[in-house]
Amino acid sequence: RYQVTIIGKEEYPNYNRIMLSNVLQKQVTVAEIITNPLDWYAENQIELINHDPAQALDTTTKTVTTLSGKTISYDKLILAMGSNPFMLPIPGGDLPGVVAFRTIDDTTAMLEAAEKYTKAVVIGGGLLGLEAAKGLQEQGMEVTVVHLAEWLMETQLDETAGKLLQAELEEQGLHFLMAHGTTEILGKDRVTGLKFQDGSTLDTDLVVMSI
Numbered sequence: 739r740y741q742v743t744i745i746g747k748e749e750y751p752n753y754n755r756i757m758l759s760n761v762l763q764k765q766v767t768v769a770e771i772i773t774n775p776l777d778w779y780a781e782n783q784i785e786l787i788n789h790d791p792a793q794a795l796d797t798t799t800k801t802v803t804t805l806s807g808k809t810i811s812y813d814k815l816i817l818a819m820g821s822n823p824f825m826l827p828i829p830g831g832d833l834p835g836v837v838a839f840r841t842i843d844d845t846t847a848m849l850e851a852a853e854k855y856t857k858a859v860v861i862g863g864g865l866l867g868l869e870a871a872k873g874l875q876e877q878g879m880e881v882t883v884v885h886l887a888e889w890l891m892e893t894q895l896d897e898t899a900g901k902l903l904q905a906e907l908e909e910q911g912l913h914f915l916m917a918h919g920t921t922e923i924l925g926k927d928r929v930t931g932l933k934f935q936d937g938s939t940l941d942t943d944l945v946v947m948s949i
Contacts, residue, residue: 742784743810745802749789750842751776758845759866762873768842825947826861830923836945839870848946852877855943859883859932861920863890867948871912874946882913882940884920884932915940 746752750772757771779786787804794803795815802810823838825831835851837844851858852874860871863885871881883890889900890907904914915934923945924931931941 740814743787743812744779744784745787745790745792745804745810747789747791748841748843751779751786751788753842755840758839758842759869759873761842761845762839762848762870763876764849768846823947824949826920826949828920828922830925830929833923833925833929834927835925835929835943836923836947839866839946839948848874848944849877851944852879856880857882857942858944858946859940859942860946860948861885861932862948863887863914863916864893864948865891867946868907870946870948872907872910874944875911879944880913882915882942884915884918884934884940886917886919888917890914890916 750768752773754771754773757766760766761768761771776786787808787810790804790806790808792802793805796803800812800815802812802815804810823840825838830836837847839845839848848870856879858874858879858881860867860874860881860883863883867883868890871883875881889895889897890903891900895903904916908914919935920932921935922933923929924933924939929942929945931939932945933939
């Protein structure tokens with residue numbers, strides 16, 4: 739019934755974001771988590787505009803303008819943009835070596851860092867943060883999880899269960915700093931460490947925010 743155009747920020751066609759943890763652990767490849775490859779769009783006569791996010795929406799003329807200047811007209815418009823990862827608004831948050839864990843590009847950056855550097859910090863002791871930490875550890879990095887709460891996964895687990903989980907992960911080689919709030923990311927040309935509310939610091943080569 740419709741001529742369909744899809745506009746996206748990422749350079750990839752749609753993929754299973756939940757499987758990024760498996761990509762980080764090198765259990766699957768990026769190609770294996772792509773839901774519909776590029777030729778599927780062509781076969782179904784869907785115009786796919788990738789790596790060119792929408793920048794302006796005019797509901798009077800019914801047009802969308804992308805970052806590169808393309809203007810696409812529409813009869814019906816669906817906004818299905820998901821969410822942006824929350825990044826701590828602290829000094830140093832924009833340094834190279836500070837990433838989220840939401841996209842293929844984030845995952846690729848983490849894998850590349852694991853090949854060059856030795857120490858990683860994951861800020862956030864929820865499920866996704868723990869998956870990131872375990873994946874980086876499996877790539878040979880020494881990983882510390884920094885968490886603001888007193889125990890891990892505090893929205894899903896009570897204190898006893900959270901501390902049992904921490905003990906199990908510590909036996910597997912992960913390190914933890916609980917009840918630590920990060921106030922600054924240190925470094926000049928690239929992240930070199932974190933500073934906490936109590937004034938203490940921790941050296942690191944990579945910071946993954948999963949909060």
